[in-house]
């Protein structure tokens with residue numbers, strides 16, 4: 001269980017991810033979390049920096065799907081202006097939304113990366129299906145809701161467990 005919480009790669013932000021390297025390694029599809037991965041949880045719209053990054057992602061040839069556990073209103077209002085497909089109320093880490101995203105992009109598990117800020121949803125869900133996983137540092141931890149804070153506490157425990165049992 002704990003092994004599945006460990007990402008294949010860490011990055012401080014999405015902008016620190018080496019996209020060219022992912023492409024060289026055969027990655028063709030990006031499943032990305034929204035809140036605290038692309039923008040802060042309380043930020044409604046994409047920032048100019050993010051729009052620029054998404055342009056770069058598309059130019060390199062990647063397909064992208066936003067997969068979020070948040071509700072439709074939040075996710076659609078964010079994703080529609082960007083013309084990026086999305087899955088809301090995704091119930092990560094369960095498999096369904098990830099499978100749906102692979103179908104949308106027409107990529108295999110081996111060709112797909114999951115980018116997110118939470119081990120218990122993004123990383124665990126991706127690892128369970130054999131996707132490549134990248135954990136980013138959450139953008140705005142203080143803006144987060146109650147359950148997310150509990151998740152983080154469990155993550156901390158898991159991290160301690162992992163470092164003690166290496």
Ligand SMILES: [Mg+2]
Nearest residue numbers: 033035036117
């Ligand atoms: Mg998140």
